[in-house]
Amino acid sequence: MTTFILDVLQDLKKKQINFTEVTFVLPSKRAGVFLKNQLPRVLDHTLFAPKIISIEEFVEAIAGLESTSNTELLFEFYNSYLQISKGDEIDSFEVFSKWAQILLQDFNEIDRYLIPQEHIFKYLAAIEDLKHWSLEEPKTEFVKNYLAFWNKLFDYYKHFTQHLIEQGIAYQGLIYREAAKHIKTYIQDHEDNQYIFLGFNALNSAEEIIIQEILQHDLGEIYWDIDKVFFENPLHDAGLFTRQHKKKWNIFNSQPFEWITNNYSKQKEITVLGIPKNIGQAKYIGTILQELHQEDATLENTAVILGDENLLIPVLNSIPDTIENLNITMGFPLKSIPLASFFDALFNIHKTPSKSFYYKDIIKLISHQFIRPLFLVEDIDYASLVIETIDSNNMVYLSVKRLKQLAPPCASVIDLLFTNWQISIDQALSNCSNLILAIKEHLDKNSKSDILSLEYLFRFNALFNDLTQLNNTHEHIKDISTLYSVYNELLNSESLDFQGEPLQGLQVMGMLESRVLDFETVIISSVNEGVLPSGKSNNSFIPYDVKLENKLPTYKEKDAVYTYHFYRLLQRAKRVFILYNTEADALTGGEKSRFITQLELEGIHNIKHQIIAPQVPILEQKLTVVKKNAALNRAIAKLASGGFSPSSLTNYIRNPIDFYYQNILKIRDHNDVEETVAANTLGTVVHNTLEDLYKPLINSFIDIEMIKSLKSKIEERVIHHFKTEYKEGDITKGKNLIISEIAKRYVSNFLDLEIKSLKAGNQIKIIAIEAQNDILINLPELDFPVRLRGIVDRVDAYNGVIRIIDYKTGKVDQNQVEITNWEDITTDYKKYSKSFQILAYAYMMQQKGLVKFPIEAGIISFKNMGAGFLKFSKKEAGSRSKNALITEDTLIAFEKELKHIILEICDSQIDFTEKEV
Known part of the structure; x- marks a missing residue:
């Protein structure tokens, strides 16, 4: 295929240009590689x-002058700021860096377009004075400082630029301004040089002056790459800048304007593909490449252009394995690699000085893929030990000393991660560098060393070396928060460059990297409004109307730049795939780009438009079924012999699969750290406190004075049990303090209920507290023993009637302990699980001969204490009458249902089948 670069070289050959003596000037270094590759095709x-x-x-x-990094410029600018801004209103470096970044961009634009500096800065100050404050008298201190800032802008600029020039460094705009100032001198010193400019489009004022001076002195030529369709249409933004250059440059009054080509109108196969989500685009690019690879194994004339450069990794992961040759012309941002997430977490825990650290932050750090291996000592995973101890002991905040106690062999790594950061910035940077060295040392010991991880470490080591040098030179970083801000600034500007053969195979690049290059097949992703073009953004101190007046570029000119790049990719291409996101995302809005609409309205090419939807298989929701086999039957028999508890049987009633996981396989939920006391912990504390208070009263009739004397013991017992159950968790503040007070209130309310009952003349005798029961159940159908076991919270005699009481810290109502049909007790968990439990307790105690009929069984709900003792009742169908006494007939009816559910569990022919929720 013909390319712009090849056409230029062939034209220069016809003009008999001596290539050895020519200097080619291109928009990017990348284009130079392709130019050098094309040279042999025209040389003989x-x-x-x-x-x-x-x-x-x-x-x-x-x-x-030499260009320098943006971070270095920020430090140098702060030096100028400190010298000019005297007094108490000087911003810290961290605050300064927020607005200085924007001001540096404005300095850059003003210089690139050769705007008179003093004029525009004074103009901006006058606007601010007029717009906001001129009518306010007397002016407040805040207003005075605000206006003083605008009045000092030119002083900042003047001092800063002079300081940079003295050091021989500068930002891009200043370099352009100085170059435009010295171009005539440069030409006099290089009269024998010849320059060829090619592939340019939008030029700033300095570039225009430089190139025109060279052309007017007959020291070079310029080749534009613009198509007739765009150039001759006064409304087409792709030709906006070249039309302006041809009109304004005097050189074109006497010399031809090269070139206006006619490639865009040639037949092309253009397909527009609407695809949901960015990841969908990445995956479909892989599908397109697979099809193209079958046609052309090399893919040397194929390019993937990423409108959104964040798609790089998803696209690389989607490229078929059969494509061997690949070249990536864009860096992978350092902020996107795994090591960045570690340092981000590390800086976040040190931004605020603290002697203890939040457990989630600790777990996040020691679990990180680069740090966890450092906690593996002599095959002992100390990271796991620390995490397990934190979970089991409810340790919400940990000191460095406590961490070292949990992992003694890892003390040096713990010091690097958590100590001495507040001593000095040098110490913090030293800790970061030493962590990198520790990780590298571990990787070096590994015979299968991860080369990519070593590359990550190298780049981050270089980054922290830069930070150390900047801090040593300028000493503007005063705290960790500022260090983190500067670190982020460096991180966002650095990238990890991929190495590959630049001229072989598939090319993957960003939009700007495609300048001057031509490909037969082009795949362009993320062609959405807000991405291509990027649309309105005003990250500048200079208002839109001031930019227009001073002929500074606005978002309109920036959109025109991307319009040119987009259409230039299409000029010589034969096959084009344009992908856009159809979904309404937060940033892109899900709207296809105006470029696509413009292509369709032009009517030059036949555009195929498709909406690609992923194939979503219909997954039939199947209930889990666990087939019973010999091994499972043996496990059930073992469980039955050990004893079913009432809660395990109600677990089966709720969902047989839960019973299988929890009671057969013994799978328990992971015990996370309880930052706030959990409901089950509160319940255990209340139960254990009541046990302590009432156990000494077993076999005694209680009286009012006896119960009143128990109240003085509540506080000590509740705190004791919280320490036992909540381990190292803190109950002295926040929600936990409230919950501990609730526990005391629950116990106190229970004692008040007892006193109220005694004052009413009732006699209460404590028979048992936390009574353990274990009975054999006669089931002739089974060839193994079956036991039922459980602990009853309290058994007492209330006016001579035996009561079996179960405590509940949650809310229970009377209707939850009533039953009409016995069959329902083993089928409806929500309504009858509590009735099942208390009847099971009554059944066990009656079978052991510990109680005699009549019996009452029920619940005392601490959240419904006013309802008192909630008795189990059997309601007659169709009648309002109910019987609260448990008789022999009651337990016979319950025994029938109990045996039914146990036989179902033990039946080898009935599988464990999940219930629909």
Whole structure:
């Protein structure tokens, strides 16, 4: 296929240009690689390669200045700020960096477009004065400081730029301004040089002056790459800048404007694909490449252009394994690699000085893929030990000393992670560097060392070296929060460059990297409004109308730049796939780009439009069934011999699969740290406290004075049991303090209920507290013993009637302990589980001969204490009458249902089948 670069080289050959003596100036370094590759196609003899440079390199050579990093500029700018801004209103470096970033961008734009600096800064100050404050008299201190800031902008600029020039460094805009100032001198010193400019589109004012001066001195030529369709249409943004250049540059009055080509109108196969979500686009790119690979094994004339560069990793993961040659012309942001998440978590725990650390932050750090191996000592995983101890002891905040007690061999790593960060910034940076070295040492010991991980470590080591150098040179970083801010600034500007053969195989690149390059097949992703083009954004101190007046670029010009790049990719391509996201995402809005609509309205090409929907299989929701086999039957027999508890049987009634997991397989829910006391912990504390208070009263008739004397013991017993159950959890503040008080109130209310009952003349005798029961159940159908076991909270004699009482810290109502049909007690868990439990307790105690009829069984609900003792009742169908006394007939009817449910569990022919929720 023909390419713009090849056409330029062939034209230069016709003009008999000596390539050895020519300097090619291109928009990017990437284009230079392709130009050098194309040279042999037009040469018929051996020669020294021409000099090929980017426009940035060329301008730096003219200006005699070197560009520096944005972070370095921020530190240098702060030096100027400190010298000019005297007094108490000086911002800290962290606060300064927030607004200084925007101001540096404005400095850059003002210089690139050669705007008179003093004029525009004074103009901005006058606008602010007029817009907000001129009518306010007298002006407040805040207003004075605000206006003083705007009045000092030119002073900041002047001091800062002079300081940079003295050091021989500069930001891009200043380099361009200085280059434009010195271009005539440069030309006089390089009269024998010849320059070829190619592939340019939007030029800033400095570039225009530089290139025009060179052309007017007959020291070079410029080749534009614009198609007739765009150039001749005054409304088409793809030709906006080239139309302006042809009109305004005097050189084109006497020299031809090269070139206006006619490639876009040639036949093309353009397919527009609407695909849900970004990940859907990445996956479909893989499908397209698989089909293309079958046609062209090399894919050397195929490019994947990522409108959204965050799609790089998903796209790389979607490329078929059969595609061997691949070149990526874009860096992978350091902020996206796993090590970045570790340092982000590390900085976050140290931004606020503290002697103890939140358990989730600790777990996050020691569980990180790069740190966890450092806690593996002599095959003991100390990270797991620490996490298990935190969980089991409810440790919400831990000190460094406590961590070292939990993992003594890992003390040095714990120190690096958690100690001495507040001593100095140098110490914090040293800790980070030493952590990197510790991780590297571990990787080096591993015979199967992870090369990519080592590359990550190398880049982060370089980043922290830069931070250390900046801190040593400027000493502006005063605290960890500021260090974190500067670290993030560096992190966002750094990338991990991929290595590959730049001229072989499939090309994956961003939109800007595609400048000057041509491909037969182009796949462009994320062609949505807000991405391509990016749309309105005003990250600037300069208002829109001031930019228009001073001919500074606005979002309209930036959109025109991307319009040109988009259409230029289409000019010489034969097959184009344009992908956009159909879903309404937070940032992109789910709206296809205006570029797609414009393509359709032009009517030049036949556009195929498809909406791609992923194939979503219909998954039939099947209930889990566990087939019973010999091994499972043996496990059930073993469980039956050990004894079923009433709660395990109600667990089966609720859902047989839960019974299988919890009671057969013994799978328990993971015990997470209880930051707030859980309901079951509260219940255990209340139960245990009442046990302590009432056990000494067994076989005694209680009286009012006896119960009143128990009240003085409540506080001590509740705190004791919280320490036992809640381990190292803190109940002295927050919600936990409230819950501990609730526990005391529950117990106190229970004692008040007892006193009220005694004052009413009732006699109460304590028979048993936390009575343990274990009985054999006669089941001739089974060839193994079956036991029923359980603990009854309290048994007493109330006016001579035996009561079996179960405590519930949750709310229970009377209707939850009433039953009409006995069959329902083993089928309806929600209504009758509590009735089943208390009847099971009554049945066990009656079978052991510990109680005699008549019996009452029921619940005391601590959240419904006013209802008193909630008795089990048997209601007659169709009648309002109910019987609260448990007789022999009651327990015979219950025994029938109890045996039925146990036989069902033990039946080898009845599988464990999940119940529909």
